Amino acid sequence: GVAKHYPVKKGLLFARQVGAVRAVDGVSFALHRGETLALVGESGCGKSTTARLVMRLIEPSSGDVIFKGENVTNVGGAKLRALRRHLQIVFQDPYASLNPRLTVADAIAEPMTVHGIGDAASRRERVQELLRLTGLRPFHADRYPHEFSGGQRQRIGIARALAVEPEVVVCDEPVSALDVSIQAQVVNLLGDLQQRLGLSYLFIAHDLAVVKHVADRVAVMYLGRIVEVAAKHELFSNPRHPYTRALLAAIPRPDPSRRGSVTPLGGDLPSPLAVPPGCRFHTRCPVAQAKCKELDPPLREIAPGHTAACHFAEDLPRFNAEADGGVA
Numbered sequence: 001g002v003a004k005h006y007p008v009k010k011g012l013l014f015a016r017q018v019g020a021v022r023a024v025d026g027v028s029f030a031l032h033r034g035e036t037l038a039l040v041g042e043s044g045c046g047k048s049t050t051a052r053l054v055m056r057l058i059e060p061s062s063g064d065v066i067f068k069g070e071n072v073t074n075v076g077g078a079k080l081r082a083l084r085r086h087l088q089i090v091f092q093d094p095y096a097s098l099n100p101r102l103t104v105a106d107a108i109a110e111p112m113t114v115h116g117i118g119d120a121a122s123r124r125e126r127v128q129e130l131l132r133l134t135g136l137r138p139f140h141a142d143r144y145p146h147e148f149s150g151g152q153r154q155r156i157g158i159a160r161a162l163a164v165e166p167e168v169v170v171c172d173e174p175v176s177a178l179d180v181s182i183q184a185q186v187v188n189l190l191g192d193l194q195q196r197l198g199l200s201y202l203f204i205a206h207d208l209a210v211v212k213h214v215a216d217r218v219a220v221m222y223l224g225r226i227v228e229v230a231a232k233h234e235l236f237s238n239p240r241h242p243y244t245r246a247l248l249a250a251i252p253r254p255d256p257s258r259r260g261s262v263t264p265l266g267g268d269l270p271s272p273l274a275v276p277p278g279c280r281f282h283t284r285c286p287v288a289q290a291k292c293k294e295l296d297p298p299l300r301e302i303a304p305g306h307t308a309a310c311h312f313a314e315d316l317p318r319f320n321a322e323a324d325g326g327v328a
């Protein structure tokens with residue numbers, strides 16, 4: 001039930017609150033040990049804010065964050081620092097996230113220094129181990145980020161995230177800024193590392209194409225809410241929310257002449273400052289009914305392990321994966 005609302009004020013001297021940006025508007029999900037849960041939605045839907053709430057980088061307006069059975073919503077000080085060690089993040093932009101003045105070795109060692117792990121010699125050794133683990137070379141340690149390609153920089157970002165042996169890694173669109181030819185390499189590396197180190201990933205993406213190769217389960221987000229969650233195969237073959245279907249229909253297909261019956265999404269994402277009443281998707285939903293403008297559909301279980309927030313989830317026609325999308 002986590003929410004993040006930003007108050008909007010009017011007036012300078014006697015500012016009064018006139019509204020709120022509902023960036024994240026009551027989101028619940030679980031990330032299981034060792035799995036990859038993909039969080040997918042258009043830019044501006046609240047995915048990154050959700051990630052930052054999970055990592056306790058920002059404070060929720062309401063709701064709780066539970067880590068291994070412990071409510072960590074209000075922990076601070078040393079406890080928060082200890083928690084942060086278990087939760088690390090790989091950012092979208094490996095160019096912006098690395099300090100250009102630090103050598104690769106220093107960039108990777110920095111989280112260990114921050115968390116007071118080891119001495120200079122043992123950190124140096126650990127850096128070499130992390131370079132090997134992420135497919136970089138020993139001599140890369142003394143170079144600077146600008147000497148590397150985008151893919152290599154993302155490897156450095158991953159090595160840095162892994163330096164403090166986290167249990168959960170939030171991957172915030174880790175391949176969106178990379179060339180398509182490099183994306184698969186980084187995705188494969190993340191998969192290998194997960195296997196070896198038993199990591200749990202919250203993998204954020206703005207479309208379903210990338211997610212197809214990495215996720216165990218997928219949560220689809222729309223305008224601050226999760227609208228559907230299912231195991232990957234189930235979500236791609238039997239999507240039950242019209243928004244998920246539109247996202248699937250938007251995946252480019254090898255043979256564009258085989259057009260399906262689902263219309264790709266038109267219109268813009270409404271502002272989180274003015275969330276539509278009723279079902280928040282009704283302004284763009286091709287199958288909206290009168291009821292949808294008034295009643296907000298809760299996220300409910302429609303089959304074991306499959307939840308959707310649509311009044312008509314069960315009534316939608318069968319999804320034709322071949323014609324309507326979901327085929328890589």
Ligand code: SF4
Nearest residue numbers: 279282285292310311
């Ligand atoms: Fe569309 Fe109505 Fe379902 Fe919302 S509840 S997704 S508007 S059919």
Ligand code: MG
Nearest residue numbers: 043044047048
């Ligand atoms: Mg983002």
